[in-house]
Amino acid sequence: MTDVETPTEALLDLRRARRHNRLSEVHWIDALYRVYMVGLAAVIFIMFAVSQLPNDRLTNEEALQFANEAPMWLGLGFAIAIGIGLRSGGRGGPLVLEAPVVMHELNAPVSRASVVRRPAIKQLRFMAFAGAVIGAIIGEVAAQRLPVNPAVAIACGALAFALAGMLASATALAASGRRLRWWPANFLAAVIIGWSVLDVLGKRTTSPFTLLADIAFWPIEFRALALFSVVLVGVAVWLGLSRIGDLSIEHALRRAGLVSQLRFAVTLQDVRTVVLLRRQLSQENARLRPWIRIGRLKRKSFIPPTWKRDWQSYLRFPFPRLLRMAMLGAVAGLSLGALWRGTIPMIIVAGLALYLVAYDASEPTAQEVDHPTRWESFPDAPGVLILQHIAAAFVVMAFICLIAAAAATLLVPFAVVWKLALIMFVPVALASAVSAMISTAQGAPDMAGLAGLGPDVMGWLMIARLIIPPAITIIALLPLLSAGSDPNAINTTKVGNATVYSLFAVGGAILYLRTRKPKHL
Template sequence: MSALTIAESSAVVGELRRARRKRRVASIHWIDALYQVYITGLVSVVVVVLLSGAIGDDEVSVAGIADVKDHGPAAAGLLVALAVFLGLRSGSRGGPLALERPDVRHVLLSPVDRGVALRGPAWRQLRFLLAVGAAVGAATGQLIVRRLPGNAFEWIVFGALYGLTAVGLGYGSALLASGLKVKHWVASLIGGLLLLWSAGDVIGKLPLSPFTVVGHIAVWPLESDWLAIIGVALAVVLVIAGMRWVSGVSLEAAERRTALVGQMRFAVTLQDLRTVLVLRRQLSQEHPRSRPWIRAARRTPRFPVWHRGVRSVARWPLSRVVRALLMAAVAGMAMRTVWNGTTPMIVVAGLALWIAALDAAEPLGQEVDHPGRTDTFPLPRGQVFILHLPILFVVSVVIALLGAAVAVAPIGSSVPVGPGLFTAFMAGLLAACGASVSVIQGAPDPVDTLSMVTPEIAGTRTVIRTAMPPAIAILGVTPLLAARASFLGAQEPPPINAAMSLALPLALVVVLVAGYIRFRDEIRKWMADASEQMSPTKAAERQREERLAEEAREAAALAESKRLAREASSASQRAKARQKPKTSKPVSPPPDGVRGGTSAKPIGRKRDQT
C-alpha cells in the first residue's frame, strides 16, 4: 500500500480518460454534432446582429469619447470584478470544476496525486472558457469600432485580451478559493467588497479600484495605459496559483457539486426556473432553519394554507433574509436612479424585487413540486395555489416597502414619499405575480403538440415563457415613471395621482395572473383538446372511430332483430303444436270505420325470418 508517483498517477488516470473520451466521441452521431454546430452558429449570429443593432452605426461625439475614456475602464473593470465575485463564490462551493461522482469516489479517494487528477479537467474547462472569452471580447471590439475611433485590428485584439484576462481572473479566483477551502461567507464578503469598490469607482464615489486598471485593456485603442498589463499578469498568476493548489479541493463540496451541477444545467436547458432555484439552494447548502425565528402558536390554525406559508417564512435561513434585504436595497437604489432620470434602471428595480419574490414563493413552489400530494387535497389544485398567494403578496410587498425606504430616504435626490410608497406597493404585488407565474409554469411539456406544429410557435412560446414573469415584475415599477413625468412636467395631476392612475391597469394584471393560477389546469386541458381537434391526423382517427362505432351499432341491431325473429318463429310453432282442431268461431263484424286485418303473417322482411 503506497502512494503512486506523479508519473504513475498521470499514466493511470490519463489512460482511462483517453479510452473513455474515445468511446464517448465514437458514440456521438455526426448529425448530432452537426446540429450542435448549427445551433451554436445560429445563436452567435443572432446575438451579434442584436448587439450590432443596439450599438448602432453613428460616430460618438467628442464629448462621448471623453466620457468613454473617463468611465469606460471603470465600467469594464466592474465586469471583471463581477467575474471575480462569481468565481470566488463558485470556488467556495467546490467549483469551478464539476467532476463526475465516480471520479470523486474512486479517483480522488485513491492514492493518486489529486493535482494530476484535477488539473486535466481544469485545463480543459479553462481552455473552453478562454476561447469563449476571447471570442466575445473580439466580437465586441469589432462592433465597437463602428462607433469609436481607432484601428479595427487593435479593437479586436484588445477586446479579446480583455476577455481572456476577465476569464483568467475569474477562473483563477475560483480555483484558488476552492483549493484553499475558503469559507463561503468569506468568499462572498471579499468578492462583494471588491464588487462594491468597482461599482463605487464607476459612479465616482470611491477611489480607483484595482479592476479599473484591468478595464483599461478594453479601451486601450482609445487611451493606452501600460499599467493594464498588471491585470494580465495577475490573471496568469492567479491561474497558475489555482492550478498549484487545486488538489486542496473539499471532497464534500466536490461531491455535492457533481450531483447538482448536471441537473442544474439540464433544468436551465429546459428553462425550468423553479428546479434551478431548488438546486442552487442545495448547492449552497441553504436549508430552512430547524428552529423558526418565531415559534408557532399552539392553537389549531383557522387558515391552514396561510399558516403553512407563515411557518415557511419563519424558517428562512439567514442567507435568504440577507438576500431579501440586499434585493430590497438594490431595488430602492434603482428607484432613486430612475427618479433622477435613468429610466432603464426600472429593469433592475423590477428584477431585484422579482428575485426576492421568488424566495417568498417557496410555499407555493413546494405545492407545485409535489403534485401527487396536492391532488389528494379535497379541493382543486388551482384553488390550493390561490390560497398560497396572500402570504406571497405580503412578504413581497414588505420587501418592496423596505426598498421604498431606501428610495425615499432624505439623502441627496430622493424619491418623494407618496409616489415611492405607492410604487413599492404595486411593485411588490406585481413582483409576487411574476414570481408565482415563474413557479407555476415549471418545465415545458415534453410533448407540446402546438409547438411541434411550427418552430415559430415554439420559439415564441419559449420567449414568452422566459420573459413574461420578469416583465410582469418590471411593470410594477411603472407608476414611478408616471410620477416622474408629472414631477418634471406641469405637476398636473400631482405625482402621487399620476402614479395612482396606473393602479387600475396594474390591478387588472394581478387579477389576470390570479385567474391564470386558479384555472391553469382547466385552460391547459382546454388547449390540449383544442389542439387535438385541430390536428388532421386526429380528425382522420376520429372519423375512423365514428365509422367503426356506427358499424358496431348496425351489427348489434341486426343480431337483436334476428333474435327477436327466432323467438317469434318458435313461439308460433309452439302455438301451432298446441292448437286444437279448428272449430268454427263466430266472427263478429268489424266496428264501423275499422279496417284492421286478421292475417297471422310475421312482421319483418323475409330474410329476417330465417
C-alpha cells in the same frame, strides 16, 4: 503484479476513447444549426443594443473624464465576479467533474492533480474566451460613442474581460485547492468588493481590480500601471493550478450529482427544480433557528394558517438569500432609474430582477407544489390554497419595492420617485409575486403530453411557459413609460390609467392560479 505502464497513459488513452465515442454521437447538422441560431440571436441582440445608444459622440475631454471615472465602476464589476468565484471556491467549486471521473479517476492510485489539471485549464480557457467575447462586444459598442479606434477598443475590451474571467476562475480554483472554508472565502470576497466600492466612492485607483479595468480604457488613455494586473492574473493562475489536486472529493462528488440534475432540469426548462438545485449547490439551506420565532396562536385566532406558515418559511431564509433579495431589489430600482433617464430596454432588467426576487417570495407556494400529496389533502379546491399564499408573497414584494424605490432615488429626483411609487407600488408588488407563483405552480413540463402536439407547437408552448411569467412583471412596469421625463411635470394620471391595464394581466394570472392542482391529480 508488475507495472507495465504509468496510469497517466491509461488516463490519456481512455480520454481519447471517450472523446471519439462522444463525437460519433454528435448530429453535426443539428449542432451547426444550433450554432447558427445562437450566432444569429447574438448579432440581433448586439445590433439592438447599439441602436439604443444615443448617436452623439463624446469629445476628447469628455472621453478623458469618462476614462478617469468609469474604471472604478468596471473594477467593482470585476471584484464582484471574483467575489462570486471565491464564494464558489469556498464551496468546492468551480470545477464540475462528472461522477464517474470522481469515482474512478480520483479514486485511482494516480496523482489527483493529473486528473483535475486538464478540466481546470479547460475552464480557465473557457472563462478567458467568454470574457474576451463579452469584452469585444462592449468594446465595439463603446467605440460607437467614444473618439477611439474601434479595433483597439475591441482588443482592449477583450483583453480586460478575458483577464477578469481568468482571474475569477483562478481565484475560485485557488480557494478550492486550498480547501478554504466558506466563511473566510466570503470574508475575502467582501473585502475585495469593499475595496472596489471605496475606489468608486473616492474616485481613486487603489484596488488591483480597478487597475485591471484600466486596460479596457487604454484606447482613451494608456496607463502602464495597469500592466501590474496582468502579473496578478498570472500569479492567480499559478496559485489556482498549483494545489488543484488537493480539492475536496466530498464536495466534488456532491457537485457532480447536483450539476448533472441541474443540466437535465435546464433542458426541461423546469425553473423550480433549477432554483432548488442551485440552492443545494451553494449549500443555501433553511436556518435551523428562525430569525424570529412565531409562537403558537391562541385558540381563537383570526390569523389564517397559510399566512403564518408563509412567515415561518420567510423567517428561516438564510442571510445570503435575504441579501440577494435586497440587492436584486436595488438592481431593479437602479434599472428603473435608468429607464426614466431614457434607456428603455432597462425595463426588462428591472422586470427580471423583481421576478427573480419573487421566486424567493413564492417559496411557500413551491413547497405545496413539491409535496403534491399534502396539497391534495387540502379540503377545498387545490387552487384556493395557492391563492392563499399570495398575501404574504405580496407583502415581501412590497418590502422589495421599497428598496427599489430607495435605490431609484440615486438616479431620479425624490419627488418623482415617490409620486410614481405611490401609484405603482401595489400593482408591481402584486404582479411580480403572482408571476413567480405561476412559474412555480405550473411545475415541470409534461413532455409526453407536449410531444403529442408536434414539434412546432411544443416548441412554442415551451417558450410561452418560460416567457409569460416574467412578462407579467414587465407588463406591470410598462405604465412608467407614460410618466414623461420632465421632473416638474410627471403625468401621474396617465400612469394611473395605464396601471389599470396591467391589473388585467394580474387578474388573468390569478384566475390561472385558481385552476392549478397537484400534478398527479
